Amino acid sequence: DIQMTQSPSSLSASVGDRVTITCRAAQNISNYLNWFQQLPGKAPKLLIYAASHLQVGFPSRISGGGSGTVFTLTIDNLQPEDFATYYCQQSYSTPPFTFGQGTTLEI
Amino acid sequence: QVQLVESGGGLVKPGGSRRLSCAASGFAFSDYYMSWIRQAPGKGLEWISYISPDGNTKYYADSVKGRFTISRDNAKKSLYLQMNSLRAEDTAVYYCVGQVDYWGQGTLVTVSS
Numbered sequence: 001d002i003q004m005t006q007s008p009s010s011l012s013a014s015v016g017d018r019v020t021i022t023c024r025a026a027q028n029i030s031n032y033l034n035w036f037q038q039l040p041g042k043a044p045k046l047l048i049y050a051a052s053h054l055q056v057g058f059p060s061r062i063s064g065g066g067s068g069t070v071f072t073l074t075i076d077n078l079q080p081e082d083f084a085t086y087y088c089q090q091s092y093s094t095p096p097f098t099f100g101q102g103t104t105l106e107i
Numbered sequence: 108q109v110q111l112v113e114s115g116g117g118l119v120k121p122g123g124s125r126r127l128s129c130a131a132s133g134f135a136f137s138d139y140y141m142s143w144i145r146q147a148p149g150k151g152l153e154w155i156s157y158i159s160p161d162g163n164t165k166y167y168a169d170s171v172k173g174r175f176t177i178s179r180d181n182a183k184k185s186l187y188l189q190m191n192s193l194r195a196e197d198t199a200v201y202y203c204v205g206q207v208d209y210w211g212q213g214t215l216v217t218v219s220s
Contacts, residue, residue, distance in 0.1 A: 001169075034207050036152070043202055043210040044152065055208075087152050091207065095157040095166035097142070102151040 002026050002090050006100035013078055013105060021073045021103045023066075023088035032092035033071045035064055038085045038102075047086070048073065075105075083107055109133035111203045116214030119193050123218070129186040129203030129211055137181040139206050143188050145199035146213075153199075156188065171197075193218045 003026040013019050023033065031051040036044040037058075046055045048064035051071055061076040075082055088100040115127040127143070143156045156177040157166040165177055176189040186203050193216075200213040 038152075043212055045210065046207050049207060089152075089154070089207070095142075095154065096168050097154045097157070099152045099154060 001096050002029060002092065002098055004088055004090055004098050004100040006086075006088055006103050008103060009101060010104045010106060012107070014107065015078055015080060017078045018074065018076045019078060019105065021086055021088075021105075023071045023073070023100050025069045025071075025090055025092075028068050029090045029092035031067045032090055033064075033066070034089045034091060035073050036087045036089065038087065040084070044087065078105075080107075109205075109209050111205060111209055111211035113201065113203050113211045113214035116201065116216045118217045118219065120220055121194060121218055123193050124189070124191045125193065125216060127188040127190065127201055127203075127214060127216070131184045131186065131203075131205065131209075134205060134209060136184040136205070139209075141177075141179060141186045141206075142204045143175075143177060143186075144202045144204050145197075146202070147196075147199045150199075158186070190216070195219065 005024045007022050033051045035048040037047045038044040052064045063074050065072050085102050085104045087102045091097045110132045112130045119125050141158050145153050155168045155171050158177045162179050174192045178187045195218050198218045200215050202213045203211040
Protein backbone atom coordinates (compact mmCIF):
# COMPACT_ATOMS: atom_id res chain seq x y z
CA ASP A 1 0.00 0.00 0.00
CA ILE A 2 1.17 3.54 -0.74
CA GLN A 3 1.38 5.63 2.41
CA MET A 4 0.40 9.28 2.17
CA THR A 5 1.65 11.81 4.73
CA GLN A 6 0.17 15.28 5.06
CA SER A 7 1.65 18.21 6.90
CA PRO A 8 0.79 20.04 8.97
CA SER A 9 -2.06 18.16 10.67
CA SER A 10 -3.59 21.47 11.71
CA LEU A 11 -3.02 25.04 10.71
CA SER A 12 -4.20 28.34 12.15
CA ALA A 13 -4.60 31.22 9.76
CA SER A 14 -6.54 34.42 9.21
CA VAL A 15 -8.78 35.74 6.48
CA GLY A 16 -6.59 37.08 3.68
CA ASP A 17 -3.61 34.80 4.46
CA ARG A 18 -1.89 32.42 2.06
CA VAL A 19 -1.48 28.83 3.24
CA THR A 20 0.18 25.74 1.82
CA ILE A 21 -0.49 22.12 2.75
CA THR A 22 1.97 19.43 1.75
CA CYS A 23 1.27 15.80 0.90
CA ARG A 24 4.05 13.24 0.47
CA ALA A 25 3.69 9.83 -1.13
CA ALA A 26 5.87 6.91 -0.07
CA GLN A 27 6.59 6.14 -3.73
CA ASN A 28 6.31 7.82 -7.09
CA ILE A 29 2.64 8.29 -8.00
CA SER A 30 3.19 10.57 -11.01
CA ASN A 31 0.29 13.05 -10.88
CA TYR A 32 -2.34 10.62 -9.54
CA LEU A 33 -3.13 12.84 -6.62
CA ASN A 34 -6.47 14.29 -5.57
CA TRP A 35 -7.39 16.84 -2.92
CA PHE A 36 -10.71 16.92 -1.08
CA GLN A 37 -12.33 19.60 1.07
CA GLN A 38 -14.58 18.57 3.94
CA LEU A 39 -16.68 21.16 5.72
CA PRO A 40 -17.83 20.28 9.26
CA GLY A 41 -20.66 17.76 9.23
CA LYS A 42 -20.61 17.43 5.45
CA ALA A 43 -19.40 14.88 2.93
CA PRO A 44 -16.02 15.57 1.30
CA LYS A 45 -15.94 17.30 -2.07
CA LEU A 46 -13.38 16.84 -4.83
CA LEU A 47 -11.28 20.00 -4.93
CA ILE A 48 -8.34 19.18 -7.19
CA TYR A 49 -7.68 16.16 -9.40
CA ALA A 50 -4.58 15.00 -11.24
CA ALA A 51 -2.48 17.08 -8.85
CA SER A 52 -3.22 20.47 -10.37
CA HIS A 53 -6.66 20.56 -12.00
CA LEU A 54 -9.16 22.64 -10.09
CA GLN A 55 -12.65 21.16 -9.93
CA VAL A 56 -15.45 23.26 -11.38
CA GLY A 57 -17.09 25.47 -8.81
CA PHE A 58 -14.01 26.32 -6.76
CA PRO A 59 -12.24 29.69 -7.00
CA SER A 60 -8.94 30.16 -8.83
CA ARG A 61 -7.21 31.31 -5.65
CA ILE A 62 -6.98 27.59 -4.84
CA SER A 63 -4.22 25.71 -6.64
CA GLY A 64 -2.42 22.40 -6.56
CA GLY A 65 1.02 21.39 -7.66
CA GLY A 66 3.69 18.77 -7.60
CA SER A 67 4.35 15.39 -9.10
CA GLY A 68 6.13 12.21 -8.17
CA THR A 69 6.20 12.12 -4.38
CA VAL A 70 5.64 15.69 -3.18
CA PHE A 71 2.45 17.67 -3.71
CA THR A 72 1.08 20.96 -2.46
CA LEU A 73 -2.30 22.58 -2.01
CA THR A 74 -2.13 26.37 -1.82
CA ILE A 75 -4.95 28.72 -0.94
CA ASP A 76 -4.40 32.43 -1.50
CA ASN A 77 -6.42 35.20 0.14
CA LEU A 78 -8.15 32.88 2.61
CA GLN A 79 -11.88 33.36 2.91
CA PRO A 80 -14.20 32.23 5.73
CA GLU A 81 -15.60 29.41 3.55
CA ASP A 82 -12.09 27.92 3.20
CA PHE A 83 -11.85 26.90 6.85
CA ALA A 84 -12.29 23.15 6.59
CA THR A 85 -10.37 19.88 6.65
CA TYR A 86 -8.37 18.96 3.58
CA TYR A 87 -7.34 15.45 2.51
CA CYS A 88 -5.01 14.23 -0.19
CA GLN A 89 -5.58 10.86 -1.85
CA GLN A 90 -3.48 8.86 -4.28
CA SER A 91 -5.20 7.04 -7.13
CA TYR A 92 -2.14 5.49 -8.74
CA SER A 93 -2.38 2.10 -10.42
CA THR A 94 -4.63 -0.25 -8.45
CA PRO A 95 -6.39 0.18 -5.09
CA PRO A 96 -6.06 0.72 -2.17
CA PHE A 97 -6.40 4.42 -2.93
CA THR A 98 -5.03 5.68 0.34
CA PHE A 99 -5.71 9.06 1.96
CA GLY A 100 -3.49 11.36 3.93
CA GLN A 101 -4.48 11.88 7.55
CA GLY A 102 -6.01 15.28 6.87
CA THR A 103 -5.17 18.91 7.61
CA THR A 104 -7.61 21.05 9.58
CA LEU A 105 -7.48 24.70 8.65
CA GLU A 106 -8.67 26.84 11.55
CA ILE A 107 -9.13 30.51 12.15
CA GLN B 108 -28.28 16.66 -11.05
CA VAL B 109 -25.97 13.98 -9.68
CA GLN B 110 -27.24 12.17 -6.62
CA LEU B 111 -25.89 9.31 -4.56
CA VAL B 112 -28.16 8.30 -1.72
CA GLU B 113 -26.95 5.75 0.82
CA SER B 114 -29.24 3.75 3.05
CA GLY B 115 -29.03 0.84 5.44
CA GLY B 116 -27.06 2.32 8.30
CA GLY B 117 -28.02 1.88 11.93
CA LEU B 118 -27.10 0.17 15.19
CA VAL B 119 -25.68 -3.34 14.90
CA LYS B 120 -24.35 -5.69 17.58
CA PRO B 121 -20.75 -6.89 17.37
CA GLY B 122 -20.57 -9.95 15.15
CA GLY B 123 -23.69 -8.90 13.29
CA SER B 124 -24.29 -8.07 9.64
CA ARG B 125 -25.59 -5.11 7.71
CA ARG B 126 -26.15 -4.34 4.03
CA LEU B 127 -25.66 -0.83 2.76
CA SER B 128 -27.22 0.38 -0.47
CA CYS B 129 -26.49 3.38 -2.65
CA ALA B 130 -28.89 4.65 -5.30
CA ALA B 131 -27.30 6.67 -8.10
CA SER B 132 -28.84 9.14 -10.51
CA GLY B 133 -27.80 11.96 -12.81
CA PHE B 134 -24.68 10.37 -14.29
CA ALA B 135 -23.65 7.34 -16.37
CA PHE B 136 -23.43 4.94 -13.43
CA SER B 137 -22.45 1.92 -15.54
CA ASP B 138 -19.38 3.79 -16.84
CA TYR B 139 -18.02 4.67 -13.42
CA TYR B 140 -15.93 2.68 -11.01
CA MET B 141 -17.43 2.98 -7.55
CA SER B 142 -16.00 2.92 -4.05
CA TRP B 143 -17.01 2.81 -0.44
CA ILE B 144 -15.09 5.16 1.84
CA ARG B 145 -15.68 5.45 5.56
CA GLN B 146 -14.95 7.93 8.32
CA ALA B 147 -14.92 6.93 11.98
CA PRO B 148 -16.22 9.61 14.38
CA GLY B 149 -13.72 12.44 14.62
CA LYS B 150 -11.24 10.62 12.35
CA GLY B 151 -9.99 10.83 8.78
CA LEU B 152 -11.14 9.19 5.58
CA GLU B 153 -10.47 5.50 4.95
CA TRP B 154 -10.89 3.93 1.50
CA ILE B 155 -12.34 0.44 2.01
CA SER B 156 -13.54 -1.01 -1.28
CA TYR B 157 -13.63 -0.57 -5.09
CA ILE B 158 -15.62 -2.14 -7.88
CA SER B 159 -15.01 -1.75 -11.61
CA PRO B 160 -17.72 -0.45 -13.95
CA ASP B 161 -18.66 -3.97 -15.10
CA GLY B 162 -18.50 -5.39 -11.57
CA ASN B 163 -15.85 -7.96 -12.40
CA THR B 164 -12.93 -6.41 -10.52
CA LYS B 165 -13.07 -5.74 -6.81
CA TYR B 166 -10.57 -4.58 -4.22
CA TYR B 167 -10.74 -4.33 -0.45
CA ALA B 168 -8.74 -2.70 2.31
CA ASP B 169 -7.00 -5.18 4.59
CA SER B 170 -9.17 -3.95 7.46
CA VAL B 171 -12.34 -5.35 5.83
CA LYS B 172 -11.05 -8.11 3.54
CA GLY B 173 -12.92 -11.36 4.06
CA ARG B 174 -15.75 -9.63 5.96
CA PHE B 175 -17.16 -7.07 3.51
CA THR B 176 -18.40 -7.66 -0.04
CA ILE B 177 -18.99 -4.94 -2.61
CA SER B 178 -21.42 -5.43 -5.49
CA ARG B 179 -23.40 -3.41 -8.00
CA ASP B 180 -26.47 -3.65 -10.22
CA ASN B 181 -26.02 -1.41 -13.23
CA ALA B 182 -29.59 -1.94 -14.37
CA LYS B 183 -30.80 -0.55 -11.06
CA LYS B 184 -27.99 2.04 -10.83
CA SER B 185 -27.21 0.75 -7.38
CA LEU B 186 -24.13 -0.05 -5.32
CA TYR B 187 -24.08 -2.33 -2.29
CA LEU B 188 -21.83 -3.21 0.63
CA GLN B 189 -22.54 -6.40 2.55
CA MET B 190 -20.84 -6.16 5.93
CA ASN B 191 -20.43 -9.29 8.06
CA SER B 192 -18.68 -10.03 11.36
CA LEU B 193 -18.93 -6.39 12.33
CA ARG B 194 -16.62 -4.98 14.99
CA ALA B 195 -16.69 -1.86 17.14
CA GLU B 196 -13.93 -0.39 14.97
CA ASP B 197 -16.24 -0.56 11.93
CA THR B 198 -18.34 2.22 13.49
CA ALA B 199 -18.24 5.02 10.93
CA VAL B 200 -20.09 7.07 8.37
CA TYR B 201 -19.98 5.12 5.11
CA TYR B 202 -19.84 7.10 1.88
CA CYS B 203 -20.71 5.83 -1.58
CA VAL B 204 -18.36 7.47 -4.12
CA GLY B 205 -18.47 7.61 -7.92
CA GLN B 206 -14.81 7.56 -9.01
CA VAL B 207 -13.53 10.57 -7.10
CA ASP B 208 -16.09 13.07 -8.33
CA TYR B 209 -19.38 12.17 -6.73
CA TRP B 210 -20.06 11.54 -3.04
CA GLY B 211 -23.21 10.60 -1.21
CA GLN B 212 -24.20 12.20 2.08
CA GLY B 213 -23.13 9.12 4.03
CA THR B 214 -24.90 6.64 6.27
CA LEU B 215 -23.85 5.99 9.88
CA VAL B 216 -23.17 2.46 11.02
CA THR B 217 -22.73 2.01 14.77
CA VAL B 218 -21.46 -1.32 16.06
CA SER B 219 -22.20 -1.64 19.75
CA SER B 220 -23.80 -4.01 22.20
